Amino acid sequence: MTSPQDIVQLNAPTSRCFEILLANRYSVISQKVLFESVWGKQGAYVSANTLYQNISLLRKALKSLDLDGIVKTISKQGIVIADTVSVQEIENDNVDLSLPSATLATVSPTAEIAQSTGIQKWLTSNLFLGILVTLALGLVTLFILENHQHQSHMGYFNHYSQFTEINGCAIFKPEMDNSEERYLSFVKNYPIPCAAQSKVYLTMPRAKPQVSMLICDKDILTPGVRCHSYNLLREVNYD
Numbered sequence: 001m002t003s004p005q006d007i008v009q010l011n012a013p014t015s016r017c018f019e020i021l022l023a024n025r026y027s028v029i030s031q032k033v034l035f036e037s038v039w040g041k042q043g044a045y046v047s048a049n050t051l052y053q054n055i056s057l058l059r060k061a062l063k064s065l066d067l068d069g070i071v072k073t074i075s076k077q078g079i080v081i082a083d084t085v086s087v088q089e090i091e092n093d094n095v096d097l098s099l100p101s102a103t104l105a106t107v108s109p110t111a112e113i114a115q116s117t118g119i120q121k122w123l124t125s126n127l128f129l130g131i132l133v134t135l136a137l138g139l140v141t142l143f144i145l146e147n148h149q150h151q152s153h154m155g156y157f158n159h160y161s162q163f164t165e166i167n168g169c170a171i172f173k174p175e176m177d178n179s180e181e182r183y184l185s186f187v188k189n190y191p192i193p194c195a196a197q198s199k200v201y202l203t204m205p206r207a208k209p210q211v212s213m214l215i216c217d218k219d220i221l222t223p224g225v226r227c228h229s230y231n232l233l234r235e236v237n238y239d
Contacts, residue, residue, distance in 0.1 A: 008061040013038050014054045021071065021081050030078040055079060157220050160201055168196030174203060186211065190232070209233045 016038045039046050062070050072082050160172040163180050173183045194200050199219055203212040216227040
């Protein structure tokens with residue numbers, strides 16, 4: 001160096017990369033070694049893109065001094081100083097390094113970390129939004145299924161009609177079952193625990209002993225109705 005125009009300032013990571021390459025100029029330095037030596041020892045962990053940018057800055061700095069093609073990339077191996085380059089250590093020189101000199105743009109690890117943090121926040125917020133949307137869709141689906149099931153039940157019990165009453169409790173049976181005597185016989189022989197104003201819905205398959213009974217506090221088609229379900233056996237000779 002003979003003048004300030006021969007000086008190019010490097011940021012700390014770029015300078016450290018260059019130092020490692022010069023110190024090992026007869027060997028190919030792997031990316032792993034550069035990561036550990038430049039950032040790992042400082043407790044910093046950066047992306048491969050940060051390393052590439054710092055090597056690019058180093059090449060631009062050398063090119064500005066007409067020293068192009070010094071830093072070589074060996075595919076799938078790493079980076080090395082070209083073997084055509086002669087490196088000589090200078091212990092002292094007469095250049096005043098305090099004079100103004102050209103400055104290259106730098107890549108700050110802090111900026112890299114901030115960018116990474118921003119990406120993480122974006123991913124976290126979008127993940128949270130995705131979870132909310134999934135939950136909302138699940139609730140809507142559940143509501144539709146329950147509403148469909150309720151509508152199905154309403155359609156089913158629309159075909160029940162009252163055939164008798166016990167102490168103010170109305171007893172219903174399917175309209176399609178014309179064997180009213182069979183239902184009256186069952187009600188007569190089986191005391192139904194039914195309070196006044198309640199509704200009882202009986203289902204008694206023909207020639208089978210099973211009896212399905214719903215005891216509700218009000219009409220089963222009324223919103224908010226509460227029912228208790230019972231499955232009983234009867235004597236088939238009731239028919």
